[in-house]
Amino acid sequence: MSVPEPPLIVQPRSPVARLGEWWPRLRPWLLAALGLVLAGAVGFALQGLLREVRYASVMAAVSATPNIDIFAALLATAASYLALTQYDASALRYAGAKVPRSTVLLTSFVAYALSNTIGLGPLSGGAVRMRLYAAAGLEPPQIARVIGFNAAAFALGMMVFGAMGLLWGAADVAPLLHSRAWWLRVLALAMLLALAGFLWLCSRQHLLQVGLGRGRRWTLRLPTLNLALRQLLISAVELAASAAALWFLLPTNHIGLPTFIAFYAIAIAASIISHVPGGVGVFEAVMLLASGTGVPSDAMLGALLLNRGIYYVLPLLLATGTLIAYELRSGVAAPVSRMAVHLSPRLMAALTMVAGLWLLVSGVTPFTEDAREVLATLRVPLPLIEASHFLGSVAGLGLLLVARGLLHRLDAAWWAALGLSMVAALLALPKGIALNEAAFLSMLVLLLVISRKQFNRPSSLFAQRLEPEWLLALLGVVLACVWVLFFAYQEVAYSNHLWWQFELDGQAPRSLRALMGVALMALAFFLWQLMRQPAGVLSRTTPEQIARAAAIIRANPSSDGCYALIGDKQLMFSPSGRSFLMYGKQARSWVSLYGPFGDSREWADLVWQFIELANAHGGRAAFYQVRPVALPLYLDCGLQALKLGEYAHVNLPDFSLKGAKRANLRSGVNRGEREGLSFEVLPPARVAELLPQLREVSQAWLTHQRGREKGFSVGRFDEAYLQQLPVAVVWREGKVIAFANLLSTAAKQEASVDLMRYLPGAPPGTMDFLFAKVMLHLQAEGYQRFGLGMSPMAGMAERRKAPRWQQLGRLLYKYGDRFYNFRGLHSFKDKFEPEWEARYLAAPGGLAPFFVLADVAALIGGGMKGVVTK
Structure with a gap:
C-alpha cells in the first residue's frame, strides 16, 4: 500500500516579496512615466513662456539670422x-x-x-x-x-x-x-x-x-x-x-554676457x-x-532652434559619416577601425530618430509663404499636397519605430528605414518645398546604403517587443506634436469644419489631419504591443530540440556545445535553425553557457535575441565562460567583460610521453600498466551494455566525495546523456574502475572530457593513466586540441594597479583553498604543459556580475543548497 504524499502547503508571500517579484517589470514603466511627467511639466512651462510668441515670428527670426553669425x-x-x-x-x-x-x-x-x-x-x-x-x-x-x-x-x-x-x-x-x-x-x-x-x-x-x-x-x-x-x-x-x-545666434545688445x-x-x-x-x-x-x-522670445526661440541643428544634429551627422568612411576604406583591419565600423548602427539609429522627429514636427507646422507661391506657380495638384503632407507624417512615425531595430542591427529595420526615408525625401518637395528636410533625408538614405553591411540580423521587424521606455517615449512625442500644433496655429479657432477643409491655404486642417493619422497609428501600435503574447515562455527542453542541437554540434569545431546534450538547459535556436545557444535561469539571471554555436554569421542576432528575451521578463542577461575572440559580440550589446580564469588545452599533434618534462606522466602510465590497467574507448552504441558498471563507479565516487550531482556547466550521470557520446574506460581484471565521457565532434578539431569518476580503491595514478591514454587516442584519431577545463581565478594580473576584480581573483586563488582547490586544480592541469586561454563573464555593469556569479553557482549546484555543500 502506497503512502499518500502530504498536501503541498503554499505559504502566503509578504507584500515585500511580491514587490520584489514585480519590481523588475514595474521599474521601466515607472521611470518612463516619470520622464513623461517631466516632459509634461516642461511643456506646461513653455506654454506660459510662449503665450505671446507666434510661430511665424520665430521662423522670421530664424530666416533673419545673418550668415556671418x-x-x-x-x-x-x-x-x-x-x-x-x-x-x-x-x-x-x-x-x-x-x-x-x-x-x-x-x-x-x-x-x-x-x-x-x-x-x-x-x-x-x-x-x-x-x-x-x-x-x-x-x-x-x-x-x-x-x-x-x-x-x-x-x-x-x-x-x-x-x-x-x-x-x-x-x-x-x-x-x-x-x-x-x-x-x-x-x-x-x-x-x-x-x-x-x-x-x-x-x-x-x-x-x-x-x-x-x-x-x-x-x-x-x-x-x-x-x-x-x-x-x-x-x-x-x-x-x-x-x-x-x-x-x-542671438540678436546683439539684448542680453548681458554675465x-x-x-x-x-x-x-x-x-x-x-x-x-x-x-x-x-x-x-x-x-x-x-x-x-x-x-x-x-521669438528671437531666443529661433536661436535655440538653429543651435539644435548646428551644435547637436550636424556633429551627429558628421560622426556617422566618419564611421561609415572607415567601412569604405580598404584594409580596415585594425581593431579600433573594426570596432568603429560596428558602432555606426548606434549613430544611424540616432539619425533616424532625428529624421522621424523632424518629419512629425514638419507635419504639424505650416510651410512658408515662399513655398506657397512656388506650389501655386507650379500648379501642384492639391491631392498631391494633401497626400504628401499626411504620408510624410506617417513616415516620421515609422522612422521612430524602426530606429530601435536599427540599434539592434535588424536587416528588416534597415529596409524599412531606407524605404521610409526615400519616400519622405520625395514627398518633402510637394508638401511644402522643404529643401532642408529633403537634403537631410537624402543624406540619411546615402548613409544607410553605405552602411548596409552592418545591418545583418535576419530577424523579423514585427517580432521585436518595444520596452516600456520606448512606448511611453512614443506617447510623449505624440503629445509634444499636439503642443506644437496648437502653438503653430494658436490664432486659428477650432471648428468641426476644419476636418473637411481642403485648399492650398488650409494648412491648419492639413496639419490636424496628419496629426490625427499619426495618433491613431501610434495608438494601434501601442495596443498591439501591450496585447501581444509574451515571447520566450520557458518550457522543458524536448528530445527533438536536443536532436536538432546535436546535429549542429556534430559539425561544430568546439566541443563545448556537447553540454547541450545533458538536457538540463534551455535551447534557443536561430530562425534558420543553423545556430543555437544554451542557457539556464536562476532568480533574475539568464545565463548563457559559452555563447552561440553554429553559423557564426547568426551569432550576433542570437546574442541580441537572448538579451531581449531576458529584458522582456525583467531579468539580466549574462554569458558565462566566453572566449576572448567572441568578446566583441557582447561589448556590442553594452555588456562588460570580467575574467573568470584560464582554460587549459593541450596541442595534440605535439603531445608525447617522451622527454624529461613528461617523466611523471610517463611514470604514471607505466605504473598503471604494471597494476594491470587497460584502456578502451567505447563508442556510443556500446555504452548501454556497461551502464550498470558505470553507475556503480559513479555512485561510489559520489559517496566517497560526500558530494551530489551538479549541473549546468558540469556533467552529471544521466543515462541518456552518456549514450550520446564516446566513453573512455579503465579496466582492471575485467571490471570498470574509472571512466570519463568524451566531448567530441565530427570536425575533429577539439575534444575534452566532462564526467570523470573512479572507484575509491583504484590504484594511485589511475586518472593520470586515463588522461594520458585519452590524449594518445585522440591524437591517433586526428584531433588537434584536448581541453582540460577551466582553472578558476588563474592568470589574474599581478600588477599593483590591476583592476579590482582581478586583484580579488588573485587573492581568492592564493588564499581560497579552504573553499575551493584553486591551486591544486591548476597544478594538476599544468603538468600536462597546456596552453592557457582566458575565459570571461559578459554581464551588465555595476553589481550585476556578483549577482550573476552567485546565480551561476546555484545553477551548477542545483540550487542555493548546492552552493554551500558538495
Whole structure:
C-alpha cells in the first residue's frame, strides 16, 4: 500500500516579496512615466513662456539670422568639440592608459556627438568608449575610470562656469530666480571655495578615503594638481565655446554676457538632471526664462532652434559619416577601425530618430509663404499636397519605430528605414518645398546604403517587443506634436469644419489631419504591443530540440556545445535553425553557457535575441565562460567583460610521453600498466551494455566525495546523456574502475572530457593513466586540441594597479583553498604543459556580475543548497 504524499502547503508571500517579484517589470514603466511627467511639466512651462510668441515670428527670426553669425556658431561648435576631445586625453592620463591620439579624437567625437543628441552621456557615450578603448587594449576597469573622470570633470567645470556667471551677473539673474544678488554671490563664492579645497587636496594627497562605518571605507584616487588645473582650463574653453555657439545666434545688445553665461550653465545642468533625451525642452525653457532680461522670445526661440541643428544634429551627422568612411576604406583591419565600423548602427539609429522627429514636427507646422507661391506657380495638384503632407507624417512615425531595430542591427529595420526615408525625401518637395528636410533625408538614405553591411540580423521587424521606455517615449512625442500644433496655429479657432477643409491655404486642417493619422497609428501600435503574447515562455527542453542541437554540434569545431546534450538547459535556436545557444535561469539571471554555436554569421542576432528575451521578463542577461575572440559580440550589446580564469588545452599533434618534462606522466602510465590497467574507448552504441558498471563507479565516487550531482556547466550521470557520446574506460581484471565521457565532434578539431569518476580503491595514478591514454587516442584519431577545463581565478594580473576584480581573483586563488582547490586544480592541469586561454563573464555593469556569479553557482549546484555543500 502506497503512502499518500502530504498536501503541498503554499505559504502566503509578504507584500515585500511580491514587490520584489514585480519590481523588475514595474521599474521601466515607472521611470518612463516619470520622464513623461517631466516632459509634461516642461511643456506646461513653455506654454506660459510662449503665450505671446507666434510661430511665424520665430521662423522670421530664424530666416533673419545673418550668415556671418551662423558661420561663427559653426566655428564655436568646432572649437567646443575639439576641446571635448581633451576631456578623454586627461581621463586617459588619470587612468594611466596610453592610446593613440587618432583613437582618442575619434572616440571622443563619436561619444559626445551621440550623448549630446540623445542624452544619458555615461550610458550612450560610455558604450562608445567601452567599445573603442577596449579595442585599443584598455581593460574595462580602466575604461570605467575614464568615463567616471569625464563625468566628474564636466561637473566641476560646470560648477566653476556657473559660479563665475553668478558672481559676475548676480544683479541680473537674481530677479529671475526670485532671490537676492548678495545671496547668489555668496553661493558662487562657496562653490569656488569648494573647488579651491579640492585643488588643495589634489596637491596634498593622491587618495581620498571616507569612512562609511563598520570598518568600511570609500576610496577615491585624486588627480594630480597639474592634471586638475589642466582639466579646469579645458572645461573653461569647452563651455565657453559651446556657449558662444548659441551667443553668436542671438540678436546683439539684448542680453548681458554675465547673465547669459549664468543661465546657460543653469540650463545645461537642468537638462542633464532631467534625463530628458538631449535636454530637449528643458534647456529651451531655462533659456527662454533668461530672455526676459531683454531678448525677444521669438528671437531666443529661433536661436535655440538653429543651435539644435548646428551644435547637436550636424556633429551627429558628421560622426556617422566618419564611421561609415572607415567601412569604405580598404584594409580596415585594425581593431579600433573594426570596432568603429560596428558602432555606426548606434549613430544611424540616432539619425533616424532625428529624421522621424523632424518629419512629425514638419507635419504639424505650416510651410512658408515662399513655398506657397512656388506650389501655386507650379500648379501642384492639391491631392498631391494633401497626400504628401499626411504620408510624410506617417513616415516620421515609422522612422521612430524602426530606429530601435536599427540599434539592434535588424536587416528588416534597415529596409524599412531606407524605404521610409526615400519616400519622405520625395514627398518633402510637394508638401511644402522643404529643401532642408529633403537634403537631410537624402543624406540619411546615402548613409544607410553605405552602411548596409552592418545591418545583418535576419530577424523579423514585427517580432521585436518595444520596452516600456520606448512606448511611453512614443506617447510623449505624440503629445509634444499636439503642443506644437496648437502653438503653430494658436490664432486659428477650432471648428468641426476644419476636418473637411481642403485648399492650398488650409494648412491648419492639413496639419490636424496628419496629426490625427499619426495618433491613431501610434495608438494601434501601442495596443498591439501591450496585447501581444509574451515571447520566450520557458518550457522543458524536448528530445527533438536536443536532436536538432546535436546535429549542429556534430559539425561544430568546439566541443563545448556537447553540454547541450545533458538536457538540463534551455535551447534557443536561430530562425534558420543553423545556430543555437544554451542557457539556464536562476532568480533574475539568464545565463548563457559559452555563447552561440553554429553559423557564426547568426551569432550576433542570437546574442541580441537572448538579451531581449531576458529584458522582456525583467531579468539580466549574462554569458558565462566566453572566449576572448567572441568578446566583441557582447561589448556590442553594452555588456562588460570580467575574467573568470584560464582554460587549459593541450596541442595534440605535439603531445608525447617522451622527454624529461613528461617523466611523471610517463611514470604514471607505466605504473598503471604494471597494476594491470587497460584502456578502451567505447563508442556510443556500446555504452548501454556497461551502464550498470558505470553507475556503480559513479555512485561510489559520489559517496566517497560526500558530494551530489551538479549541473549546468558540469556533467552529471544521466543515462541518456552518456549514450550520446564516446566513453573512455579503465579496466582492471575485467571490471570498470574509472571512466570519463568524451566531448567530441565530427570536425575533429577539439575534444575534452566532462564526467570523470573512479572507484575509491583504484590504484594511485589511475586518472593520470586515463588522461594520458585519452590524449594518445585522440591524437591517433586526428584531433588537434584536448581541453582540460577551466582553472578558476588563474592568470589574474599581478600588477599593483590591476583592476579590482582581478586583484580579488588573485587573492581568492592564493588564499581560497579552504573553499575551493584553486591551486591544486591548476597544478594538476599544468603538468600536462597546456596552453592557457582566458575565459570571461559578459554581464551588465555595476553589481550585476556578483549577482550573476552567485546565480551561476546555484545553477551548477542545483540550487542555493548546492552552493554551500558538495
